[in-house]
Structures are given as structure tokens and as C-alpha cells.
Amino acid sequence: MFELNKTLTYRGFLLLREQMAEFLITLGNIGCDFYNTVKYILKLRINIKETIEQSKRFAFDSLPISLAIVGMTSIIIAMQLAPELAKQGGADYTGMLSALVMVRELAVVMSGFAIISMVGSSFASEIASMSVTEQISAMKVLKVDPIEYLIVPRFTAGVLFMPVIFIISATFGLICAGIVSNKCADLSLLNYITSMWHGLYVRDIFIAIFKSSVFGGTIALVSSSCGYATRGGAKEVGLATTKAVVWSFLAIAMWDFVFASVFYL
């Protein structure tokens, strides 16, 4: 006999509806936490000690992996680019192209990925486990505002320190690319550096710094927010971490698109 609630389509529909609801709730939570965070910052309700603590963590935890990823990416790009350009007689453009690609896109995005995996995931899992073990409830009863104590410092750390990581990583990446061009395509370092300046625009650099700041704030906020909304137990802590990573990736891709459309179209 035909039963509607047993058909695959119907169950698929239910699943879809559930996921849509989940998506909207997460979006709502992030929006709400963002609103509160900004409100607190404007009121200067910032816990300086925690902000310093989280900034240290943000910068030190993610710098090595960020350097590794950005360094590797630029080495690979230079490896592919330099010999090819040399063959076509455009070796002089290696530095310029590397600088353009690194500063405008790769260094920011790649260090964003590094930060999501190192810092974002740990923000989410630690806040989620605090939530499921009633530590956040305890904080509320002790009249310490968890938004002020947990989310605002992480957000501030992200906004302030992602640019620092970006600048260091990008510089490191360009140095790596120079060395590789020198080795793979016999391009002189001086030549590389001269050409590099042609690809570096002050405007690009400022946009990239601004973009990295937005990325840092987004990663910190999305991760903290996914953790903060967690209820349940160990399984939910795991799910919250996954969610934080996925949402941060998506958010960064989206921001990157927005930045490219606004500044480079």
C-alpha cells in the first residue's frame, strides 16, 4: 500500500527541511553573536586580559602552519611559472606575477585556511565543550558575561592579528618564490625583486590587509558562535567543530568574492 510518509521523496524532503532550518538557525546565531559583539566593542566592554591571551594564541598557533602553507603555495607557483615565463621570454614578469597573485589572493586565503584549521576549530571545540559541561551556565550565574569573556576577545584577536599573520606569510611567500625562481629558471634575485615592485600596489596591500582583518574576525566569530550554540554532549561538540570549519570556509569564499567584486571589478 502506498504510504506517503515512507516514500523516499518524502523522507528526502523532511531531511532537506531539517537542514534548511539548521542552516537558518546557525545563520541567525552568528548574526546575533555578531550584533552583540559589535555592541560590546562600541561600549568598550572589552576584557583586555583575555584579548591579549587570545591574541597570543591566535598569532602563535597559526603562524607556523600559515608560513608552511603560504610558503609551499608560492614555491609551487614559482616553480610552475618561472621556467614557463623564461621560455616565453617573460622571465622578468615572474616577480610581478608572484606578487600580484600572492598579495591579492593566495596569501590571504591560504593563511585563512591555516587559521581555520588551527585556531577556528579549537575555538569552536573548546567553547562547545564549555557549553555542554555547564561552564557557560556557571559563568552566567557568577554574573560574568560569556559574550564579553569568550566571544569578544576572540573576535578582537582575529580582527587585529590576522593581518599580522598575512603580512608575515605573504612576505615569506614572496621570498620563497624569489629563491625558487632563482633556482629553477636562473632568474637573478635582483631581477626578481625589481619586477616584484611592479606587481605591488599600495592599494592592493591595503585592500589585502583589510580583507585579512575581515577574514580573521569572521573565522573567530563563526567558530566561537558555532561552539557557543552547542547543546548536548561529545557528539555535538564534534559536530560543532565540523560546522565551524565548514562555515568558516564558506564565509571566507563568500567574502573573497565580495572583495573581488567590490575592489577589482
Place this chain on the structure above:
Amino acid sequence: MSLEVKNLVKTFDDKKILNNISFKIENGQTLGVIGFSGSGKSTLLKIISGILSLDSGEIIYPKDSEVAMAFQYSALFDFLNVYENIAFPLLERREFRGKYSKEEIDKIVAQKLKMVGLEGIEEKFPSELSGGMQKRVGFARAIVTNPNIILYDEPTAGLDPVTSTMIEDYIVQLKKDLNASCVVVTHQLSTIKRAVDYVIMLYQGDIVFKGSVYELLEGKNDYARQFVSASINGPMNIATK
């Protein structure tokens, strides 16, 4: 400070956990809350302390009262050591920030730790403590701000009888010192006898017994008698729902 709960109703996913609960506690009185596991005792405390919202009803206490809660599972901050846990409200609460010097906080923390019978463990982290020790640190943290409404969620569960007695005596002592109203959720008759003035018993969302400790033990109420005598036979059935 006095504390009044009026017609409190709370549902979780269509299931009524608390159904029209009312009681009043005067200054310096301690109310014991008993009832089966899952009868909503922790939920009641969480609503009074403001962690959970209520569906309808009222929680009334003076505006300037300081509410504290000792959690059933301690809820210590696992990223902070014992010292930082106990000092947490003094260091991090907005109105207290910068109000106490390091020496004053050291002194308060040492005093509270001594009170719960734990000295010299300031540097340890919660994960390095036994369950009973965590419980007592949670107790110390709850009372560090000199609250006048204190909610204890099974303060003596999992403690040895001697430590339990010590905690019970502190509940009584604190109540006197701070002129506090207290709510003690407990399964232990010893705690009820030593630390509690009168008792309510929850069953399926309702208060099925309300009276003094003497009346509870007297056994005139069927529910009370079943609970006190730990009998399977009686008006209450564990295997509900």
C-alpha cells in the same frame, strides 16, 4: 533575602517537567527539595538562577540579592586552575574588576578553600581532582561573593559521610553568617536532617509533599513515607513514561 516561586511551569519538548510549582523561603531559611531522579530538581534550580527560562510563573527576590549556585556536576572551568576558578567572579565580574587587590583575593581564596577542607591545591587543575574535591571547589566558588540566595544541587552526593557532615555544617553556618535563603536539592536524608528547615517533594511535575523535616520523617504523607523508607511500593512509580 527572601525567595518566592509562584506558579512556575516549565516544559521541555512538550513534556511538562514542572507544573505550577509555588513556595516561599524567608531570610535565613533552607528549603530541601527531594524527588526521583529526573523529577526536575536541577531544572528548578536552573530556572531560579536564571540559566533556564520559564514558561510561566514568577521568581521573586529582592533586586540587590546575590544568587549563587553550586552545580550538580561542579561545572568548574577546566581551563583555569583551582585558584583562578574560585577567584573567577572577583577577577572577571565587571563590578568587581580591580576592586580587590591580589593579596585580598589570595586571602579570600585560601579561606574558602580551608572552609571546604582543601588546602594547598590552588595550582591544580580541575581534571587533577577527584569528583568530591571538584564538588567542594565548586562549593567554594559559589560562595566566594557572599551570596544571600544560595542554590545547592546535591552538595553532598558522592562525598564520604564525614566530608558530607562538614559540608552540611557549612551550609548551616553560611546561612547564618550571610542571612541567606537556601535551596538544597538532595537525595540524602542525612543532609535533610542536618541542614534543612523544611522540605518539598517533586513528583511528575507537582509538589506532592510540603512540610517540615519532622513531618517528612513522621510518615503521615504517603509519598514522603515511600521516599524515606525507600520502598518500591507506594503512590510513586519509577517506571513512568
